Amino acid sequence: MTVGFQGELGAFSQQAIRQFLGAQATPKPHERFDQIFAALQAGEVDAIAVPIENTLHGSVYANYDLLLKYDFAITAETSVRVVHNLIAPPGVTFRQVGTVYTHPVAIDQCLEFFAHNPQIRREPYYDTAGSVKMVMEQHSAGSTPAAAAIASEFAAQIYGGHILKRGIEDDRQNYTRFFLLEPKGSQPHGDSEGASAGKGSGRKGLAVRPWKTSLVFTTRNIPGALFRALSALALRDLNLVKIESRPLRGKPWEYLFYLDLLGRPEEEAVGNALRHLAEVADFLRVLGTYRAA
C-alpha cells in the first residue's frame, strides 16, 4: 500500500503512516498538501495521511479546505506526539548556530526557545525533515555562523544530523492529529486493531475505541442558524468533540462548519441527527466515519 504525505522522509506524517498501517505501507513524499490530494485522485497512491490539527497550532486550514474540494473518505485518525529537536551537522556547537530553518508551524511551537536565544535568526522552510536534509547538504565544515534545523529525532537519524537540544517545543502537550484518506466508499481501518489492542490487558472496555463521524455543512445566514444546527446533536445527547469554521468562498463573512461527533450514522441517534441537520443546513456532507484515536 502506497501512502502519500507532505514533507520529506522523516516528517511527522511518516510517523502517522506507521501508526495507521504499520511497516507494510510505503510512504511517498510530496512537497505540498494539494499535491497529495491530487495524487490520490489520480490513483498514484492508495491513501494519503494528512495533519488536520495540532494541540498548540490549531487546525490545518489547507487540509480542511482540501477535504471539501475532493470527495474522499476519512478511514482512520491517529495522534502523533510532536517532539522538536534542534539539529545541526556533526561538529557544529550550539553557540555557532546563527540561523534555524524549519516549518513555520514548528517555529510557532518553539517561541520560548527563540525568545531565550535572540541571537538565532528563524527562517521558514517548507518542511521540518526537509530542513534537516537541506542544512546537512549545504553545510561546509568550519563555517560560522552555522545553520541548524528543527525536526524529529527520526529526521536527524535519516539525514545524519546531530541533536544539539532535545524537546525545545514550548509545551509538552504537543500532538498532531492525522486523518488517513482513501477513495470514497473505502471501509474504516482499525477495527481489528481495536480488538487486538487490549490483548493481555483484560480490560475489554478499553480495547474497542468509539466511533467518530466528521461532517461539513453550511447554514442559511440568519440569526440562530448555527444554534439550530447544533441542536440536532444536543437534543440527542450526542457529543460534539470539535467544531471548525472556514470562510465560504465567494460569500464574504459567511462560513462553512466542520464538526466531529462521537458515534456513527448506523446508530439511531446519529442517523436522526444527520437527517435533522440536513433539514436546517443548506449543504451537508459526511466526510467519514472512523475509530477515534
Added chain:
Amino acid sequence: MTVGFQGELGAFSQQAIRQFLGAQATPKPHERFDQIFAALQAGEVDAIAVPIENTLHGSVYANYDLLLKYDFAITAETSVRVVHNLIAPPGVTFRQVGTVYTHPVAIDQCLEFFAHNPQIRREPYYDTAGSVKMVMEQHSAGSTPAAAAIASEFAAQIYGGHILKRGIEDDRQNYTRFFLLEPKGSQPHGDSEGASAGKGSGRKGLAVRPWKTSLVFTTRNIPGALFRALSALALRDLNLVKIESRPLRGKPWEYLFYLDLLGRPEEEAVGNALRHLAEVADFLRVLGTYRAA
C-alpha cells in the same frame, strides 16, 4: 498617534490604519505580530492594527491567540479589499520571472496563478510589501531567471516596482478584516465617522453602523456545552456573526471559543446574554465593543 503594524511600509495593514484613523496616524512597521502586541504593552505605540480574518484564508490564528495573551480593547474594525499584483523590477518581463517571493497567505490566495504558471517557483517571505522591497534591492539588471513579488499596488509605488500582472488573486471577494487595538478602557472609534459617513446621501439609516461585541470563553468539557453557551445568544435572538475555535494550551483536544455578536453590553438583551454565558462558561472575557465595519 503612532500605530504599530506587522510588515513593511506598503502592507495591507497600513491601508487599514488609513481607514481607521485617516492621514494623521503615523504607521510604525514591525517584523512580527508578537512584536506589535509587545510594543503596545510597552507604550511604544498608541495603538496597533492587526489582521484578524480574511475571506479566502480564514482567521489569523496568531492574532486570536495574542488577543487572549494580552488584555487590550478592540476599539474599531475595518475591512480592506486585498488586490494582489505580480511586481518586478522595471525591465523584467513576465517570461523572465523564475521565482516569486511573498507572504504564505498571499501564495494561498493566488493558487490558480501558480497552477497556470508551473514554471514559476513560489517562495514564502515574511511580508508582501517586504517581498517587493527585497526583490528590488537584490535585483541585478539582466540576470535571468528574475525574481518577482506579490503585493499591493501601494507597495509597488513605494519601492519603485513595476506591475506585471494586476489582480492575480483567485477570488475577487478577497477582504481582510482588521482590528484596531488600544489599551484596556479606551473608547471605541468611529462614532463621529459613522455619523458623518452619510453626509449628503440623506440616508440616515446607513450612516450609523451597528455595534459589535467580541468575546472569548471556554466551556466545561461535557456534551452539549457549546450548545448551551450559544443558547445564551439564540434565546435572546442575538445575531452571532462569527465563531472561531482555538486549542486550549495544556488541555489537548479542548478549545477556546471566540464569538462576535451584533450589539453592545449596554443593551438589555446583550447584557443578559453575557451574564447567562458567564454562568455556563468556565472562563469569559469581553475583548471589545466597536462599530461594525
